[in-house]
Amino acid sequence: MNVQKIVIAGGSGFLGQCLTTHFNDQGAQVIVLTRGQERLENGVNYVHWNGRSLYRWKDHLEGADVLINLSGKSVDCRYTKRNKRLILNSRLESTRALGLALMKVKNGPATWINATSATIYRHAEDRPMTEANGEHGTGFSVDVCEKWENMFFSFDLPRVRKLALRTTIVLGKEGGAFVPLKNLARIGLGGKHGNGKQRFSWLHSYDFCRAVNFAIQNVNLEGVVNLSAPEQVTNAELMHEMRDATGMSFGLPNPKLLLEIGARLINTETELLLKSRWVEPEKLKQAGFQWEFPTLEKALAELCARDLFATKMSEPLAVH
Ligand SMILES: NC(=O)c1ccc[n+]([C@@H]2O[C@H](COP(=O)([O-])OP(=O)(O)OC[C@H]3O[C@@H](n4cnc5c(N)ncnc54)[C@H](OP(=O)(O)O)[C@@H]3O)[C@@H](O)[C@H]2O)c1
Secondary structure, three states, X not given: OOOOEEEEEXXXXXXXXXXXXXXXXXXXEEEXXXXXXXXXXXXXEEEEOXXXXXXXXXXXXXXXXXXXXXXXXOOOOOOOHHHHHHHHHHHHHHHXXXXXXXXXXXXXXXXXXXXXXXXXXXXXXXXXXXXXXXXXXXXXXXXXXXXXXXXXXXXXXXXXXXXXXXXXXXXXXXXXXXXXXXXXXXXXXXXXXXXXXXXXXXXXXXXXXXXHHHHHHOOOOOEEEEEOOOOXXXXXXXXXXXXXXXXXXXXXXXXXXHHHHHHHHOOOOOHHHHOOOOEOOHHHHHOOOOOXXXXXXXXXXXXXXXXXXXXXXXXXXXXX
16 A cells, blocks of 8 residues: 555654655655644645644644654653653654544544554563563653553544554664664774663664554554664673764773763663663564664664765665
8 A cells, every 4th residue: 555645643743754754765655743844845744733632733644654653752851740641642642642633533544653662571681572471561751651552542444454563772862772772882892881781772763763654554463563773782792882883992880880871961760771672573573574774784884884875764774
């Protein structure tokens, strides 16, 4: 199926812009729901919403093939009481508004994809977490994901196929974790974090777009789906590969205490680096998805090479 019309709520952020470019390049009509200004930009229609209440924006769902929701306050901040409330509420309220809108439209999308996160799984150093046998962790981030998924699946929409994407850490030049990690490696701070044994599950941003497209095409895929590369590494391996890709022969290690102090200084949390994420994309594998960047070595070679050559999301450099 060729996607003709797609609505992306929260499409102005890192992953949203990757998808916007991907589907726009394929000739689809892309509509982004944003709390920002209404505008037409590079053929993409940005429509205003407040992320909470039903309004005229719901009419843009008429005739759409797919709805994707990526809305939510960034988790790259200190987990203060206020930030925790905003992180949770922005996800629940946007998901609820979209669900209510889908109940009202006459000719709405047949597929609704909602973001969630692979951080729902527990700290795992012993075995990979699949959709079927993965165990949930505890704590704030896990709680957010559980409530977010519960809100999403609470809508009874018999004609809509629903997918909750448990995405791991997406590596792309356009945003997210890659650039800060690369910059640390470049200034000689690219050693392991903590004891370096924690697993790092990741996905190249190009494969993120391809996997979303694949999920849209494969009508047998539904429910929760893990989005990650098939190869996971330890944090020590990640930083080793990062040093190699940036041409640094050494990297000072970052003990846990130093990371805690650094995270406070730059207003973030250490969870991203210290939690062991061992995520197995079992459903994608079983459905026959082929990764363009199955190994971290190949992904980092391409991402670091793109410092030299500007390329579009839909056309990654060939790295062999
Ligand atoms: N990046 C990753 O590696 C990753 C991994 C796993 C899961 N995720 C999840 O996937 C989603 C998208 O990730 P991302 O990296 O693209 O995030 P992002 O860059 O922070 O973009 C999220 C978008 O949500 C909207 N937003 C922000 N605060 C909001 C609020 N209070 N109410 C409603 N909307 C709000 C913003 O759009 P406007 O300002 O235009 O409204 C923003 O562009 C997030 O929910 C994230 O938790 C991301």
